[in-house]
Amino acid sequence: MHSARKCYGRMGLISRVSNGITSYNVVRITKTSDNGVLSCNFEILSSEKREWRIVKPENDTFNAEFDMRSSVLYKGNLHWICNKMTTLLAYDPFKNECRFISIPSEVYHMKGKNAILGVSRDNLCYFEMNRISINECKLPGWKMWVMKDYEKGEWSLDHEEKERKIEGISVICNVLSGYSPIIPVSFHPWNEEIVYFWYEGYFFTYNVKKGWFEDDFVSFSSQSIVLMWEMFPLLMPLCPSRLPKPKWDGKIGNIVNK
Numbered sequence: 033m034h035s036a037r038k039c040y041g042r043m044g045l046i047s048r049v050s051n052g053i054t055s056y057n058v059v060r061i062t063k064t065s066d067n068g069v070l071s072c073n074f075e076i077l078s079s080e081k082r083e084w085r086i087v088k089p090e091n092d093t094f095n096a097e098f099d100m101r102s103s104v105l106y107k108g109n110l111h112w113i114c115n116k117m118t119t120l121l122a123y124d125p126f127k128n129e130c131r132f133i134s135i136p137s138e139v140y141h142m143k144g145k146n147a148i149l150g151v152s153r154d155n156l157c158y159f160e161m162n163r164i165s166i167n168e169c170k171l172p173g174w175k176m177w178v179m180k181d182y183e184k185g186e187w188s189l190d191h192e193e194k195e196r197k198i199e200g201i202s203v204i205c206n207v208l209s210g211y212s213p214i215i216p217v218s219f220h221p222w223n224e225e226i227v228y229f230w231y232e233g234y235f236f237t238y239n240v241k242k243g244w245f246e247d248d249f250v251s252f253s254s255q256s257i258v259l260m261w262e263m264f265p266l267l268m269p270l271c272p273s274r275l276p277k278p279k280w281d282g283k284i285g286n287i288v289n290k
Contacts, residue, residue, distance in 0.1 A: 044103030152224035
C-alpha cells in the first residue's frame with residue numbers, strides 16, 4: 033500500500049485506542065493545482081479502510097512550504113513546521129480539522145536552520161540555537177520555549193543561554209574544540225531539561241538548567257552530519273513480561289541452577 037506521490041518529510045502516523053481496539057492513520061500532505069492555484073490536501077491511509085484517500089480539510093484550505101522534518105504528535109494532533117519555521121500546521125485526521133500555530137516571536141533570525149520541535153513530559157517544546165557552528169571555541173547561544181496554552185497558541189520562554197566560552201581540560205571540551213556544526217536532534221521524552229546534540233560523530237546530552245553538557249557522550253559510527261529530521265525518538269513500551277518458573281529441589285530456599 034504505497035502512495036503514488038512523494039512527500040519526503042510531510043507525513044505522520046497517529047493512533048488511538050477505543051474500547052480496547054487500536055486504530056491508526058498514516059497522513060501525507062500533498063499539493064494540488066486548481067486553475068494554477070496551489071493548495072495542500074491530506075492523503076490518508078487508515079487501518080479501517082486500508083487504502084489511500086485524498087481528504088480536503090473541512091475548516092480550511094491552505095498552501096504552505098514544508099521542509100524534510102518529520103511531524104510531531106501532540107494532544108491528538110500531528111504538527112509540521114512550515115513556512116520557513118514561522119508557523120506550525122496542526123491537523124487532526126480523525127476530525128479532519130487543521131489550524132496554524134505561530135512560532136514564538138522572540139526566535140533568532142536563523143529561519144529555523146538549527147532548531148527542533150518535540151514533546152517532553154507531555155509538553156510541546158521548541159529549541160533554537162543562534163548559530164550553527166562552534167566559532168572561536170564559543171558555544172552558540174540558545175533559547176527554549178514551552179507551549180503554555182495550546183488552544184491560544186501561547187509560548188513561554190523557559191530557558192535561555194548566551195554564547196559561552198568553551199574552556200577546561202575535560203574530554204568534552206577537547207571534543208568541542210573544532211569548527212563543525214553542532215546540531216540539536218531531540219528532546220528527552222521524560223526530562224524537559226535534557227536536549228540531545230550531534231557533533232562530529234558524537235551524541236551529547238545537554239542540560240538546559242545547568243547550561244552545559246553531561247559527562248557522558250556516545251560515539252556514532254558515521255561522520256556524516258546527522259540532521260534533526262533524520263532522528264526518530266523511539267520509546268520502548270513498558271509491557272509486562274512473563275518470568276520463567278524457578279525449579280526447586282524440594283528444600284526451602286534452594287533453587288536448582290541449570
